[in-house]
Amino acid sequence: MARRNRVDPFGDLHAVPDHGLFTGNRGCLVNEHGELVRHHRGLLWITCVLEYKDWKSPLSAPRHWTPLFFLDDAVALAAGHRPCGLCRPAAYRSYKEAVSRARNTDAPLSAAELNRSLAADRLKPGRGMNRSTDRKTWAANIDRLPTGTVIVDDSNRACVVMPDEIRAFDFGGWMTPEPRPDDQPVMVLTPPTSVAALSFGYQPLLHPSVHELRANATRPTNPYVR
Template identity: 35%
Template sequence: MTLQNRVLPTGEITALPYRGEWMGNRGILHDENRQLGVARWRHKAWICCVLRFKGRQRVPMSPGAYTELFFLDEPTALAAGHRPCAECRRDDYLAFRGAWSRAHGAIASAPEMDAVLHKARVQSRSRTQVRHLARARTLPDGAMILHPDSNAPALVWHGALHRWGAQGYAPAVPSPDTLVQVLTPRPTLGVLAAGYAAQPHTSLSGN
């Protein structure tokens, strides 16, 4: 049974047979039948975690446990509004918080960052992703956009674009010098621009 727990760069949670390289948490979103209800979060601490930590074993969507969400890679998680976990990814969390301070002028706690991110990532009533416009060539590595030609998610990486896919990224294509819809929340863009290095899928190795 393929569970509905794969998060897309566009924010939707869907059922795909490919787990991806990262896990996340937004609280308990599933019922006793391992099905999602209407809720897409239970708290504002949307985190991105490693798949393995201290030998802990979990059965996805167990009763009473948080709903394990999965992402292709970290740029996908960031586009969906998540941030590094302060426990299993302590070093990455501290790097993210340091870049947040450089970008936004204040050392923020996790709850403070979560509150800002929540306003920037999702419309509370409609539960739809918040998007904005920017020139593609001004965006930092790790940002996600909708490609203006295909309207499909694409990753900004080393001055080019890579179309997102369920199992990895397509080869690089030139980045257009146009306005594009940006999926990555504005506060996270600032963090990327301030030097936080998002970890892309292994399909980009060598690119």
């Protein structure tokens, strides 16, 4: 039986078998019985490689961080996570340097500064396990958005922005390509901090499906589309 540890672009957790390209965490989310009891804990929301040295991560152990899984960097960034500085040092360095360039800071931002910035970007006040309705979105012209940004379309689908197309999210991969609108305002799900990183040089690792023509794919059903 699949655990409820797969993250959608809105940041909510689902029990599906697909694991994707990355793991990560946002603190300990389980109680002493290993039951999922919280959406997140703390400001540190990171994305990690699936294998690092010979470390083994706890699946639901209390008092430890709880592993989560993401389709790719675009989903993880949209959900409000950033690259881990320990297991993804090059990606983390690229991310923080890109954000620092965007803000024209005298020195690269610290991990704590990035965490606070992302926390301010992510959620409105609220509580509970499902927080998609609490997500902060913001408006931008799609022509100004870099590749890897995730937007919310008129059907409330999370879609990744590519140079000439958009693709809706599914846990198995990005869906069939659709024309990218021109010069149009859209609602952006990826936090401004991470869009700044994408705009100033951070290269996201995207799932291979983003380059496939999935002609037989069907659109995801609830709860993935809201």
